[in-house]
Structure formats: structure tokens, C-alpha cells
Amino acid sequence: MGAMEKAASYRFDLTRYAWVRRLLTSRWPQFILRAVTLAGFMLVILTGFIGSPVGSRNFAVMFVWIAWWSALKLIMLPFGGRVWCSICPIPMPGEWLQQGWLVKPGGKKFNLGLRWPRRLRNTWLQSAGFAAIGLFSALALTTPVVTAWIFVGLIIVAVVVSVVFEQRSFCRYLCPMGGFIGLYATMAPLELRPQPDLTSVEKGAAVREWPRGCPWINNPAALKANANCGLCLECLRTESGESMALNARSFDAELGQPGAFRLDEAFLSLGLLGSVMIYSAVFQGPWGALKNAALYAGSPAWWGFAAFFLLTSFGLLPALLAGVSALVRRTGNLGQPLQMVFTRFSRALLPLGLLSWIAFTVSFAFGKMAYLWPVLSDPFGWGWNLFGTAAVEWQPYLLNATPVIEAVLLVAGLIWSGRTVLKTAGQLGVRGERRWAAAPVLLFALAGTLILLWLLIG
Amino acid sequence: MTPTKIISALAKPILGLTLAILALSAPLPLPPTQPVERYFRVEASQFAYSPGVLQVNPGDQVTIDLVATDVVHGIYIDSYELQASADPGQTARLTFIADQAGLFRFRCLVPCGQLHPFMLGKLQVGPNLIFLRAVLLSLLGLLWVLWKKPLPTASI
Numbered sequence: 351m352g353a354m355e356k357a358a359s360y361r362f363d364l365t366r367y368a369w370v371r372r373l374l375t376s377r378w379p380q381f382i383l384r385a386v387t388l389a390g391f392m393l394v395i396l397t398g399f400i401g402s403p404v405g406s407r408n409f410a411v412m413f414v415w416i417a418w419w420s421a422l423k424l425i426m427l428p429f430g431g432r433v434w435c436s437i438c439p440i441p442m443p444g445e446w447l448q449q450g451w452l453v454k455p456g457g458k459k460f461n462l463g464l465r466w467p468r469r470l471r472n473t474w475l476q477s478a479g480f481a482a483i484g485l486f487s488a489l490a491l492t493t494p495v496v497t498a499w500i501f502v503g504l505i506i507v508a509v510v511v512s513v514v515f516e517q518r519s520f521c522r523y524l525c526p527m528g529g530f531i532g533l534y535a536t537m538a539p540l541e542l543r544p545q546p547d548l549t550s551v552e553k554g555a556a557v558r559e560w561p562r563g564c565p566w567i568n569n570p571a572a573l574k575a576n577a578n579c580g581l582c583l584e585c586l587r588t589e590s591g592e593s594m595a596l597n598a599r600s601f602d603a604e605l606g607q608p609g610a611f612r613l614d615e616a617f618l619s620l621g622l623l624g625s626v627m628i629y630s631a632v633f634q635g636p637w638g639a640l641k642n643a644a645l646y647a648g649s650p651a652w653w654g655f656a657a658f659f660l661l662t663s664f665g666l667l668p669a670l671l672a673g674v675s676a677l678v679r680r681t682g683n684l685g686q687p688l689q690m691v692f693t694r695f696s697r698a699l700l701p702l703g704l705l706s707w708i709a710f711t712v713s714f715a716f717g718k719m720a721y722l723w724p725v726l727s728d729p730f731g732w733g734w735n736l737f738g739t740a741a742v743e744w745q746p747y748l749l750n751a752t753p754v755i756e757a758v759l760l761v762a763g764l765i766w767s768g769r770t771v772l773k774t775a776g777q778l779g780v781r782g783e784r785r786w787a788a789a790p791v792l793l794f795a796l797a798g799t800l801i802l803l804w805l806l807i808g
Numbered sequence: 809m810t811p812t813k814i815i816s817a818l819a820k821p822i823l824g825l826t827l828a829i830l831a832l833s834a835p836l837p838l839p840p841t842q843p844v845e846r847y848f849r850v851e852a853s854q855f856a857y858s859p860g861v862l863q864v865n866p867g868d869q870v871t872i873d874l875v876a877t878d879v880v881h882g883i884y885i886d887s888y889e890l891q892a893s894a895d896p897g898q899t900a901r902l903t904f905i906a907d908q909a910g911l912f913r914f915r916c917l918v919p920c921g922q923l924h925p926f927m928l929g930k931l932q933v934g935p936n937l938i939f940l941r942a943v944l945l946s947l948l949g950l951l952w953v954l955w956k957k958p959l960p961t962a963s964i
Binding site: 360405406488489632633634636637639641642645717718746749750753754758760761762764765769772785786789792795796799803804807808 | 919925929946949
């Protein structure tokens with residue numbers, strides 16, 4: 351085992367320190383953070399409905415799409431995985447009704463407790479939700495009231511789902527952001543897992559404690575992947591909580607190991623890669639016709655844009671990867687079914703997807719960040735000057751550095767994905783000396799990288 | 809794992825990152841070109857410039873006539889920090905020497921509608937070296953991945 355592989359398998363238990371465990375097992379710090387984010391999102395809804403209709407002068411648009419969305423992709427997701435989900439306020443009202451409590455157990459519960467339909471226990475609905483937001487992205491990013499309606503809609507759906515279905519079914523199966531975050535959390539250097547030396551007795555105790563799974567409907571004692579663990583930390587707060595640990599790990603710790611990947615996850619992975627290409631073209635490209643087509647929802651041009659968006663992200667890219675997977679299967683003499691080869695290679699392309707989103711955010715956020723300062727002082731766009739920043743003039747930040755950062759991120763994503771593609775090919779049965787058989791998938795990744803390079807810095 | 813081993817495991821990625829940044833940003837002497845005068849009439853309408861990409865050589869004297877065709881529009885050229893704005897039907901002129909090489913975005917400076925923050929164009933002064941280097945780096949990176957020792961395999 352080389353140094354890199356040793357590092358990949360390395361875990362550091364953060365909860366070995368008593369103060370860390372105390373901090374995480376107390377519900378108060380998490381509740382306070384959630385209360386703060388809830389207040390922020392309430393202000394988003396309020397400013398969205400009654401504030402200035404000019405996006406760049408309204409807190410709703412600037413906070414959600416420039417501050418929160420950028421912080422999520424640049425910091426929270428790559429370094430903390432689902433850490434946002436642990437402080438997300440969207441399920442709070444529904445959770446309160448469902449559990450009868452927000453901080454400590456107790457109180458009257460309003461919940462039918464139905465299990466989520468078996469056929470929908472996947473990410474198809476999350477893909478559909480993410481695509482729907484993508485289709486209206488130009489409108490949402492520039493129109494405060496649309497941003498407000500998106501959040502009101504998410505809260506209403508979360509409440510209804512929480513009252514009808516068990517636990518956090520909304521977060522696990524419906525939240526469009528949850529699908530995006532969960533998929534890329536695979537590469538986060540943070541994980542909640544059972545202690546490695548857990549005895550079968552201790553595993554049994556955890557199962558008895560969570561007969562129908564934790565709030566995220568997992569058996570904590572059997573957690574192996576980040577995708578469906580929302581870091582709600584409830585498993586740490588039970589009697590068998592000592593058997594769970596919050597580990598720091600390498601970025602490649604999970605992705606470098608063989609792991610199952612379903613067809614719905616493969617489509618979400620490719621859909622997200624296609625989406626970031628289209629977002630880059632719409633928001634960073636010089637093409638006015640494309641911008642107008644994306645903006646004027648319902649117009650004939652918008653229908654063309656919608657068809658292009660959906661066919662590229664969920665049709666063309668999966669079809670191309672299926673084609674190259676078939677080629678690898680044939681040239682590598684693989685016995686596995688095509689679907690398995692296709693889904694495993696989709697998983698191997700996750701680093702390229704994540705780093706493409708980060709590169710797109712870098713291209714986007716630093717140019718727009720200066721719009722934040724005026725809206726902090728004047729969130730409604732009514733002429734206030736609460737913190738003395740209302741008159742700060744717009745100017746783009748880090749102009750000379752951003753193209754280099756974007757290029758490094760995309761090339762790093764390609765190399766990371768390339769390594770994972772070869773590792774996956776080996777796991778599928780391609781012998782080391784025949785690793786050239788994986789070249790079609792590498793060319794697919796290269797083509798994606800070159801398109802993004804052209805869109806962002808070309 | 810000891811700190812020494814962690815450092816040795818991180819050494820390769822850090823070295824690779826440093827080399828990549830150097831390869832992308834190190835200055836490169838370009839063959840000199842004869843400076844000429846360049847004139848562009850750029851029509852601005854919601855939410856695009858036409859033409860959207862302007863190509864000149866380093867040292868050229870560039871004149872841009874910005875014509876706003878619908879509402880008030882502006883132009884701000886990144887790094888050059890030059891700006892102008894034009895009322896509907898009017899023309900605003902920018903004249904400058906293209907003394908910085910590379911690819912620069914220009915943006916609308918005056919709020920002109922919903923997609924105003926995304927109204928962008930590109931000024932390319934000389935070859936777009938960062939893009940070309942990034943393409944080369946991608947190819948080299950992929951070849952390095954392919955050529956290095958086969959990765960250990962495990963069962964599915």
C-alpha cells in the first residue's frame with residue numbers, strides 16, 4: 351500500500367476529545383445555529399416579497415444566490431459534506447410538528463408516520479427538483495419574489511411531508527439541494543461512522559435503539575457512505591452514542607473504495623455535470639440570446655432552452671457515457687452488466703463534477719460579491735443604511751487570480767476523476783496492463799473539462 | 809499515522825498544485841507585433857454586447873464606440889478599469905492602449921434589467937495563454953494518470 355493509499359484509508363476520530371463530543375451531543379449549539387439560519391431565511395422570504403424588485407438591490411437574491419449558494423459550494427460542501435443539512439432551517443417547522451419538539455424530546459406530535467413509498471426511495475425526485483430549479487434559474491437568480499416562492503414552496507412541502515411521512519423523508523428523498531449535496535458529500539473529509547471496532551452486541555444495541563432508522567432513516571451502526579447521512583448528530587445523543595464517531599478523513603477516503611452506485615445516482619451525477627456546463631454558458635458566456643431564452647419562462651425560446659437543458663444533462667451525457675462504457679466493457683473483456691459499468695464510471699466522474707461546480711462558483715461569485723455590501727445595510731432596497739455599507743460601489747474581486755484558480759480546479763478535477771476512473775476500471779476487472787481500455791471514459795472526462803475551460807476562461 | 813507520513817502523503821499533491829499554478833501563470837515572452845489602430849462599434853442591448861468578443865494584439869490602440877440600442881447600458885473592462893455608459897440611441901467612446909495581455913471580461917456598468925449582472929463580453933489581447941496552458945495541462949495530466957504505475961485493484 352503506497353503513502354497515498356495509506357492516507358486515503360486514514361481516519362481521525364474527532365470525538366475522541368471529550369469537549370468535541372460534549373459540543374456535538376448537546377442539542378443547543380446546533381439549535382442556535384439553526385435558529386440563526388431560520389432567521390436568515392425568514393428575512394429572505396420577507397425581502398423577496400416586499401423588498402425591491404431589483405435583484406442586485408434585494409437581500410433575498412444576494413443572500414441566497416451569492417452568499418449562501420457560494421459558501422455552500424466553496425466551503426461547506428467540499429470540507430464538511432452535509433454539514434449544511436445539519437443546520438438547514440427548511441425542515442424545522444415540519445420537524446417541530448412531527449416530533450413535538452425542537453430542542454428536547456417531549457410535546458404533542460402531529461404525524462401519520464407513513465413510510466416513504468418504496469419506488470421513490472432514490473434520487474429521481476431530487477434530480478427532477480434540481481432540474482426544475484435549473485430551468486427557472488435565470489428568473490430565480492434575478493427576481494426576488496421567485497426566490498422567496500422557492501423557499502416558501504420548499505418549507506410547505508417539507509411540512510406536509512413531515513406530517514404525513516416518517517422522520518426526515520423530505521430531506522432524504524425530496525430536497526433538490528439534498529440530492530446535490532449528498533452526491534458530492536462522498537468526497538468530503540468528514541464522516542459520521544460507527545467505531546471501527548464495534549462488537550456485534552453494540553451493533554445490535556444501536557439497531558434496537560433505531561428500529562426504523564435514525565432521523566435520516568439509516569441504521570447508524572451500519573453507515574458506510576456519506577450520501578444519506580445528514581449529520582443531524584442524533585445518533586451521538588443516544589445511549590449507544592459512544593459507539594459512533596465523527597471522523598476527519600482524506601478527500602478520497604470513500605470514493606477510492608469500491609462502492610455501489612444506483613442508476614438514479616448516475617443520472618444525477620451526469621445531470622449535475624451537464625447543468626454546470628449550461629449554467630456557465632448562460633451566466634458567464636457572452637450570448638444574449640441564450641440569456642434571454644433562459645430568462646423569459648414560457649416563451650418559445652425558453653421551451654427550446656428547457657429542451658436543450660434537459661436533453662443535454664439527462665439525455666446526451668448519459669447516452670455518451672453509456673456508449674463509452676460499452677466500449678470499455680468490450681475492449682476490457684468485462685463480464686459485468688453494462689448498467690454496472692455505466693454507474694461505476696458515473697461515480698468516478700464525481701470529482702470532475704464537484705470541482706466544475708466550484709470553478710463555476712469562483713468565476714461567478716467574486717465578480718458579484720461586491721453587490722452584497724449594499725444589501726446588508728439596505729436589505730429591502732428602501733434606502734436604509736444600517737451598517738454604513740449602502741453606498742459601497744460595485745467592483746469585481748480577485749480579477750487576475752480567478753482564471754488561474756478556475757483552470758487549476760478543472761485540471762485537478764480531471765486528474766482526480768482520471769485516477770478514479772482507472773481505479774474503477776481495475777475494480778471492474780480491467781487488468782493493469784490493459785488500462786488503456788479505460789481511455790474512452792478518460793476522453794469523455796477530458797471533453798467535459800475542455801468544454802468547461804472554454805466556457806469559463808476561453 | 810505520524811505527522812511525517814501525513815506530510816509525505818500530501819507532498820505530491822502540493823507539489824503538483826504548485827507546478828500547475830506556475831505553469832498557468834508564469835510570464836512568457838511573446839513575439840512582438842506591430843501595433844495598429846483597432847476600431848469596434850459595440851451595440852449593447854439587453855443582455856448582450858454585439859460583437860461579444862473583441863480580439864486585439866498587445867500594444868494596439870483600441871477605440872470602442874458603445875451604442876445602447878434599448879435602455880441605458882455601460883461598459884467596464886476588467887483589469888483595465890475603464891468605463892463608459894451610453895443613453896438609449898447614444899454613443900459613448902472608450903480609447904485606450906491594449907497594454908495588458910490576456911483575456912478580460914467587460915461588463916455592463918449600469919443596472920439595465922433583470923440579467924444586468926450577467927451582461928458580459930470578452931476582450932482578448934493577444935493569445936489566451938491561460939486557456940491554452942490549461943488545455944495542455946489537462947492533456948499532460950491525463951497522460952500522467954494513464955502512464956503511472958497501475959493502481960491496486962479490489963473486488964467490486
